[in-house]
Amino acid sequence: MADQAGSKNAPAGNAAFCESPQVYDRDASAIASLVDNTKLDVKSPTDVFLSITKSLIAGGVAGGVSRTAVAPLERLKILLQVQNSQNARYKGMFQGLRTIWNTEGVKGFFIGNGVNCARIVPNSAVKFLSYEHAANAILWAYRRETGDSEAELNPVLRLGAGACAGIIAMSATYPMDMIRGRLTVQTKGSESSYNGMLHAARTIVRMEGWQALYKGWLPSVIGVVPYVGLNFAVYESLKDYIVKEEPFGPVPGSELAVLTKLGCGAVAGATGQTVAYPLDVIRRRMQMGGWYTTTINGQKVQVHYNGMLDAFSQTVKKEGFTALYKGLVPNSVKVVPSIALAFVTYEIMKDLMTLEYRITD
Template identity: 25%
Template sequence: MAEQIPGQEYEYEALPSNYGLSHNMMAGAFAGIAEHSVMYPVDLLKTRMQILHPTTGGLYTGITNAVSTIYRIEGWRTLWKGVSSVIVGAGPAHAVYFGTYEAVKELAGGNVDDGHHPVAAALSGACATIASDALMNPFDVIKQRMQVHGSVHKSLAQCAKTLYRTEGLQAFYVSYPTTLCMTVPFTATQFVAYESISKFMNPKKDYDPFTHCIAGGLAGAVAAAITTPLDVIKTLLQTRGLATDQEVRSARGLFNAAAIIKRQFGWKGFLRGLRPRIVSTMPSTAICWTSYEMAKAYFKNQMG
């Protein structure tokens, strides 16, 4: 934290005159890579548990069973299969994500005073995810294709080439509308919750890693639970090319995929992977926000 001038209160949220969009983007890129790299194994478990018709070796009864089965049959390294895709995509996507968040929040009046601004937080979060998902969606598709049990894809480039050759460019964006239907409410809910919890825990808005960590984790858990049904639909669309069930392979979009899940598994089908999604999202958002605020504080300190 920058050295406080006697008689002058230090405001963490007050941006220095030479602190610009590029610094928010660098902080966001750092946060995105840190978040996805650390929590990747749990994300892989979530994807596998959401597959509607997995092959025999990919059928699990719970998180513990999934971990032990993967370790016994495929080895520990499998838990990191496809991580290169999120590392390559997460940096630019999160740079855009947090850059957009800070820019829209400023324009919407979210930084004008010490008051609570949930509308500005929700709007900035929604705009941030629309922009970042346009970059991240193809990498997310590649990641999930590599995560599925029995996947023959060995690298990011090989998977991308195969996917483009066999299913065309649309395969990289078939889930984009569904992704936005999930991530817009997820991010809006998360940002409002994060801003609200942070203000309650840290009314002075000082740099406080503990507050950022707890607020980020709780905000992520709430948002994850609410949007799990849409995440199940997204997973179906992004992995349809590997499905053994013909109806799943021919899924055409959000509503058609939802109808397939309802018809084959009932309403409980929309909650597949709920526990690992919450388990992964809580520390994931905690790491993301803590890393972002830490990087932001570092840049401000350098300029102070």
């Protein structure tokens, strides 16, 4: 009787639930769909290790080839960033490249490129893998918050995921970037010189302390947010827009042509580096602070900065606002071929290694 009374007094919703198994099945399917769309595929430790290793190799080779191809422009950009406008030795892209050729020969174009390539493997691996995990975590939280299992990342969320990835990757490889900057800037006849990456690291730690390896870290952290964040946000948002809106006509399936992806990458790279470029200039100058001398009014002066704001203040006061964009032209010129070569090389490596996981996607 009690059971019958309980059944009679049960809420209508519960009675409907008990009498309609379809309702339960539908709700269970919705929950399963939400979980399936927000979790990563579970793989064995061996599969995960092989996937990460292949990604490291493919991304490292792609980064090394692309960076080596534009090494002359990369070095000229840094030389333009740190020189003083009152005694400018490099007065533009073509004149600067000729000066390097005449004074240092072919080797001068590739000074500092070895350490630059050496940091590409860990930087690319950490950056892209961090972005993937950050994006998945943000997407999971976003879908859970909205209750929409079909929700996708919007540009703002992609910007956040890219910023997280950039900060992690930059912090992990910053000492190598700092050493690369000094190796790149030293020229024939420099008062201070290093005989290679390891010698530079030992000398810097001995003479300036280990904290010197992180000079300019703060503006780098601030700059990496718009730079890497915009790279990922603009690139993926452009791809989504082209696929969904079809502004240039029908797009077969959901795969874009390589040239279209290159165009998206070029726009993303140009946008990110233009917005963050002044912070890159300040970062380089802080890295060189106290290490190199410049000539002002005929006298050699050793340059020192007491932090990021002081570096900004001194640069603008002595050289004007345009000094914050020194080297922007060669840096912009190298963006398109660098991205193009990175994509093509990665695709070749992916095919050779039958790689399932694609960093660029």
